[in-house]
Amino acid sequence: MAQPDGNSIKRLYDEGMSEVFKIVGSIDSTPEQRRVARETAEDLTAMLVKHTLESIDGRTALLAGLIVELNQVIAAVKKEPPYAEALGNFTAIVTKAQTLFTEDVKNLT
Amino acid sequence: MTHRVYRSLAVSLLVFVASCAQIPTAELAQYRSASAEVQKAAEGILIDFAAIKEASEAEQKRKEAEKAAPKGPVLFSTALEYSSVAQPDAVTVRRTALRTIDNFNNTLATLAEGKSVEAVQTAAGGAVEAANNFIVAAGAAAVPGLGALIGVVKTLVGELEKAGLREEFDKAVRNGTPTILKMLEALIAERQDHITLRAIAADNQQVKLVDEMISQVQILRTLVREHSPPASGDPRQDIENALNAALKPVERVLTSPLPIRLSYQDKTPPFASEHRLLAEQAVAQITERGAAINANTEQFEKLRSALNNYGAMLRRMQDALGMLVSALDRPQKFDKVSEDLFGIAFSLKKDIEGFRAARKGSN
Numbered sequence: 001m002a003q004p005d006g007n008s009i010k011r012l013y014d015e016g017m018s019e020v021f022k023i024v025g026s027i028d029s030t031p032e033q034r035r036v037a038r039e040t041a042e043d044l045t046a047m048l049v050k051h052t053l054e055s056i057d058g059r060t061a062l063l064a065g066l067i068v069e070l071n072q073v074i075a076a077v078k079k080e081p082p083y084a085e086a087l088g089n090f091t092a093i094v095t096k097a098q099t100l101f102t103e104d105v106k107n108l109t
Numbered sequence: 110m111t112h113r114v115y116r117s118l119a120v121s122l123l124v125f126v127a128s129c130a131q132i133p134t135a136e137l138a139q140y141r142s143a144s145a146e147v148q149k150a151a152e153g154i155l156i157d158f159a160a161i162k163e164a165s166e167a168e169q170k171r172k173e174a175e176k177a178a179p180k181g182p183v184l185f186s187t188a189l190e191y192s193s194v195a196q197p198d199a200v201t202v203r204r205t206a207l208r209t210i211d212n213f214n215n216t217l218a219t220l221a222e223g224k225s226v227e228a229v230q231t232a233a234g235g236a237v238e239a240a241n242n243f244i245v246a247a248g249a250a251a252v253p254g255l256g257a258l259i260g261v262v263k264t265l266v267g268e269l270e271k272a273g274l275r276e277e278f279d280k281a282v283r284n285g286t287p288t289i290l291k292m293l294e295a296l297i298a299e300r301q302d303h304i305t306l307r308a309i310a311a312d313n314q315q316v317k318l319v320d321e322m323i324s325q326v327q328i329l330r331t332l333v334r335e336h337s338p339p340a341s342g343d344p345r346q347d348i349e350n351a352l353n354a355a356l357k358p359v360e361r362v363l364t365s366p367l368p369i370r371l372s373y374q375d376k377t378p379p380f381a382s383e384h385r386l387l388a389e390q391a392v393a394q395i396t397e398r399g400a401a402i403n404a405n406t407e408q409f410e411k412l413r414s415a416l417n418n419y420g421a422m423l424r425r426m427q428d429a430l431g432m433l434v435s436a437l438d439r440p441q442k443f444d445k446v447s448e449d450l451f452g453i454a455f456s457l458k459k460d461i462e463g464f465r466a467a468r469k470g471s472n
Binding site: 010013017021022023024027028029034038041042046049050052053056057059062063064066073074076077091094095098 | 162165168169172197199202205206209210213216220235239242243281284288289292295298299309312313320323324326362363369
């Protein structure tokens with residue numbers, strides 16, 4: 001048997017609760033009718049709460065997955081583009097070459 | 110001649126680079142402001158969401174335990190839990206989702222601020238100076254007009270860096286947008302579950318209050334019906350008026366129409382002063398329940414309004430993100446681009462002329 005969807009559960013709850021309110025809101029209802037109405041309200045509540053909490057759990061899993069996805073996008077962003085590093089390396093190499101060259105010149109003279 | 114070629118080449122390169130180096134800062138600012146509003150509003154919403162979710166779960170567990178309560182001898186349970194992985198806390202996940210969006214926005218802002226442009230220009234200046242020092246160390250003369258040459262290199266490298274940042278910005282926005290839109294969609298849909306849990310709680314509170322209130326009305330009606338009019342000072346009409354006045358503000362929850370009539374019955378004991386006291390106590394309790402019913406309704410409507418506003422904020426953030434994405438594809442405003450180009454070209458021209466003058470002076 002197919003599981004009832006969220007809309008049909010909510011419709012059932014609304015229809016049931018509407019009947020409950022008719023009974024508890026009437027000064028002509030008997031104590032027995034009022035007891036049954038209260039019990040019905042409890043059952044309807046349990047049904048809709050269960051369904052709603054399941055829906056929240058499903059969304060928790062979805063959001064957890066999306067958080068991982070977005071963190072991957074953030075991690076992939078290069079905040080320091082390559083030019084600064086490349087230029088820094090170039091400066092270091094040239095400075096080192098200059099030192100070595102000066103030492104070689106000294107050694108030759 | 111050669112300088113003219115270099116200069117026109119450099120200007121052409123800048124024209125190309127600058128035309129695609131514009132980050133849509135206005136759209137980014139709008140998106141970040143919409144996002145900041147959502148972050149502020151979400152905290153209050155999540156506090157209520159956590160409270161109602163926890164209460165609903167506790168009630169559900171209580172009912173399940175009540176149903177499963179063993180009847181007869183109690184046996185030791187052999188049931189074991191097999192999952193060692195703790196389920197993620199629903200509210201923490203939602204807070205983390207919003208914090209992750211905020212981290213993403215800060216990343217975009219970092220790219221838009223372009224702090225690395227200055228860093229790369231400093232590095233470029235250092236590289237040129239290092240190269241000159243090497244030439245000097247090798248025994249050759251220093252490059253004339255080096256200061257101006259450094260200016261040329263810095264301008265060019267800075268523009269290339271801006272283009273690199275724009276490319277990273279573009280990629281980040283395009284890659285992050287679908288995920289953020291899904292998160293926002295989930296948060297928009299979530300409001301339905303939130304309001305459903307609150308509606309269930311409000312309905313249950315209403316059933317309890319209406320039931321208690323109507324029970325008091327029934328008690329009062331029976332109290333009057335089981336008596337006959339007193340010999341003097343009949344309070345029935347006053348009690349009836351007070352009862353209907355107490356019920357009037359909550360008329361919408363009543364199935365029985367107002368006014369409710371209270372009537373004596375013949376051949377019963379007379380309505381005495383102690384009965385009047387009991388009747389007044391019943392009316393007071395009915396008034397109290399009526400006020401609680403209205404407070405319950407008002408509280409629910411306030412949350413509904415807050416969730417509607419929160420939804421509007423989330424949608425505004427979706428729209429702002431959509432505008433940011435559209436701005437990536439839209440050609441930049443011509444006057445803004447041309448103004449930028451004019452500034453770049455002017456500073457480049459000044460640097461090149463300075464360089465040429467220095468070279469001429471050294472010859």
